[in-house]
Amino acid sequence: MYKGYTEINLTDKELARFYEGKDMEFCFSENEYILLKNMDKIVDKYCFQNDKLRKLKYKQIDNSFSGLIKPKNPQQECAMDMLQDRTSKIKVITGCFGSGKDFLMITHALEFIRQGLFEKIVWVRNNIEVKNTTPIGALPGELFDKLFYFAMPVADYVGGTCRLERLISENKIEVQHLGFIRGRDIKNSIIISSEAENLTKEHVQLLIGRVGQGSELWLNGDNKQTDKEIFKTSSGLKIAIEKLKGQKLFGYVHLEKSERSETARLADLLD
Numbered sequence: 001m002y003k004g005y006t007e008i009n010l011t012d013k014e015l016a017r018f019y020e021g022k023d024m025e026f027c028f029s030e031n032e033y034i035l036l037k038n039m040d041k042i043v044d045k046y047c048f049q050n051d052k053l054r055k056l057k058y059k060q061i062d063n064s065f066s067g068l069i070k071p072k073n074p075q076q077e078c079a080m081d082m083l084q085d086r087t088s089k090i091k092v093i094t095g096c097f098g099s100g101k102d103f104l105m106i107t108h109a110l111e112f113i114r115q116g117l118f119e120k121i122v123w124v125r126n127n128i129e130v131k132n133t134t135p136i137g138a139l140p141g142e143l144f145d146k147l148f149y150f151a152m153p154v155a156d157y158v159g160g161t162c163r164l165e166r167l168i169s170e171n172k173i174e175v176q177h178l179g180f181i182r183g184r185d186i187k188n189s190i191i192i193s194s195e196a197e198n199l200t201k202e203h204v205q206l207l208i209g210r211v212g213q214g215s216e217l218w219l220n221g222d223n224k225q226t227d228k229e230i231f232k233t234s235s236g237l238k239i240a241i242e243k244l245k246g247q248k249l250f251g252y253v254h255l256e257k258s259e260r261s262e263t264a265r266l267a268d269l270l271d
Contacts, residue, residue: 002245004092004252005033005078009040029246031088033078033253042074047081056081063114065158066107072259076100079253083108083218088251090208092196092241093220095255098264101220102153102194109190109218110158113172118214119188120171124207125150126178126198147175153194178203187212196237197221198228204236 006028010018015038028034028048033056036044046053058080061069071077079093083104093101109121127150148161154173155164167173178193193199193207196219204219211217221237244250258265 002029002241002252003254004031004082005035005075005254007035007037007042009037012038015043030248031082031085031251033081035074035078045074045077047078047085049087058084061107061111063107063111065110065163069104069107072100073255073257075253075255075257076104076259079104079255080108082251082253085251087248089211089216089249090240090244090251091216091218092237092250092252093218093255094222094237094241094252095220096222096224096258097267098258098260099255100259101222101255103157105192105194105218105220106154106157109192112190118190118216120190121154121173122176122186122189122191123151123154123173124176124178124181124191124193125195126193126203147177151175178206181210182206184210185212186210186215188214191215191217193217193219195221195225197223197226197235198231199236200230200234201236201239202234204240 008026015036018036026034030049032048034046034048034053035042036046045056047056056077058071058077071080075095079100082088082091082093093105095101106121109118112118113120125147127147151164151173152161155161158164158167164173168175174189178199191207191210196204198221199207199219207217207219219237219240223235223237226232226235241252245252258268
């Protein structure tokens with residue numbers, strides 16, 4: 001199964017041939033990451049672009065919203081490189097709960113807006129409740145009040161709801177419902193759709209079609225957490241990865257490990 005990266009374990013002799021530029025029979029997809037290993041230890045990291053390998057060149061992030069952001073594992077290094085790479089325009093991160101999907105995307109998006117690379121974040125959610133929970137009925141308030149609940153992952157990383165409201169009032173973040181996105185031409189923005197495991201193929205096609213001049217589409221999700229049967233039979237996230245793999249404008253990384261906390265990591269033991 002394609003994960004957006006490949007681990008290659010080489011002997012000392014093979015590693016020497018690799019660094020000498022000798023012919024070695026590898027076949028990579030465009031924008032695929034390569035974790036080069038020797039004696040099962042990672043010794044180098046590359047990205048395959050334009051028919052050649054380039055070393056990872058990500059930078060750590062340090063801003064007033066989230067402080068110092070640096071990767072905690074090799075897959076997060078690949079994800080940071082992908083998010084910072086200006087070549088790809090559709091970027092996907094998958095992984096288990098706590099692996100850093102929202103964290104990496106939100107903190108990078110805020111940093112890019114601070115730098116003036118984009119005008120705003122367009123936060124798009126399909127308002128699907130967690131499966132096997134009892135609906136609480138219609139949420140109170142106007143449209144903004146109803147959508148605000150689905151932007152809580154952003155609030156977690158910007159310092160709370162008050163700071164999120166301020167960013168929205170400054171037009172740095174726009175919270176949008178998937179059902180109202182058709183017909184939009186979104187320019188100079190980062191379109192982020194979190195919990196994208198709850199999107200069909202048609203939903204993902206719709207989002208891709210909204211990417212206007214100077215914009216990018218970022219999707220993240222965990223296919224183990226789909227909340228309706230339709231998203232299993234027509235998983236837009238899986239189909240996008242399968243069909244777009246190897247395209248110059250597409251980047252993807254799967255995160256393997258939960259980094260939220262030791263306690264959160266125990267959730268995997270219930271599988």
